[in-house]
Amino acid sequence: MAVNTTTYVRSSSRTSAYLDWLQMLTGAALILFMWSHMILVASVILGAGVMNALAGFLEETYMAQVGGPIIGCIFLFHFILAARKVPFRAEQQSTIWKLSRQLRHTDTYLWLVQATTAMIILIMGSIHMWTVLTDLPITAAKSAARIQGGFWFVFYLILLPLVELHVGIGFYRIAVKWGFARRKDRKKFKKLENYLTAIFIAIGLIALLRFLLLK
């Protein structure tokens, strides 16, 4: 902590509090969205018809056309809010990297994972949203064609675990920061985080394979 020797009148500001609220709320909204999104996409496992029916419903009600861009905005807004905490200066990056290696402390490592995945998700997530939303309606056949092309299969093979890790860690972090996970519940929340991440990665992989094999 820097020692401030100047005398000054403290300006009382609530900005930090509101930004922190917004960071948490946009994060929570995106977590819920990502889990629902995964479940909706995974409907293809049950059959192309199920997925087409769900996608058709979301488009007839304009939820995809309106909701999609809204999610896109929340996504970018969440990035801007959370970026307040991400070290962009090389000196800070080296500090946190060295500290994590020294401490060998899981939660500090997980934060590095969160911050690193964030940058990749920002780019890959934007590409994904643009590709899907500029090519509505969503149908199982179109998605399958993209995946079977090869490029998008590899693309999602990378994006899927990154997103699920980020979302899972974010879930745990919100619980810790806002006092939902107390000391006695920490192990439980950690376990839940790990299970949720693993389950959603598994569902995502199965869905990807289904698309790959869809005729």
Next chain:
Amino acid sequence: MARKLIFNIFRYNPQDPHSVPHTDTFDLEETESMTLFIALTQLREEKDSSLQFDFCCRAGICGACAMMINGRPGLACHTLIKNLPDEITLMPLPIFKLIGDLSVDTGTWFRAMHEKVESWVHTSKSFDPQAEEERMDNALAEEIYELERCIECGCCVAGCGTANMRQDFVGAVAMNRIARFIMDPRDQRTEKEYFEVIGTDEGIFGCMGLLGCEDVCPKHLPLQDQLGILRRKMGWSAVKQLFRRS
């Protein structure tokens, strides 16, 4: 057979212009019930009398002997050698001003922190030495005492990713301190006044929830719980102030 221990110790004397930061390696035979404090004292007695490190109480009460023990902050006097591997690397705590070798000045940092969060009972009552002491509910007194157990060793600050990256972050020790005054009925500060000292990105909203503090605190203070409670309290306080425009 006693283990032969290897100590890699950070050496640097900022007072000496010829001194260059480096690591010295010492070996020492382990003895029964040896603590890191005992080992360091023996090294200074037998190997190198210029080795600088702090200690005072030898019982985990004064907080002077905090250092980075194999990369983790901890108290030397609390650390049993039998729990450590054969090779032990010792570094001074980061963030704090280095006095020399393993000795750091935590005092300047802590004083600035206390001033920043106004870490004292704020009351308009004048003290009457003749009057009987005001009574406090025992359960509450114990709750406050639980947080008062902090020995200000600086481990939570050294183990905090945020504090390491941002020099203006006040650390878990300050939040714990404020939490203690919020509980104390003698402190007449309002929620808004607490918010002004801690409801910032230098305070509770700067905390990223990495929980390094919780996991390295040698006194096992409930830092995770207090940080969570404080964030919620200060978060709601900001929302309430939004609707109570005066």
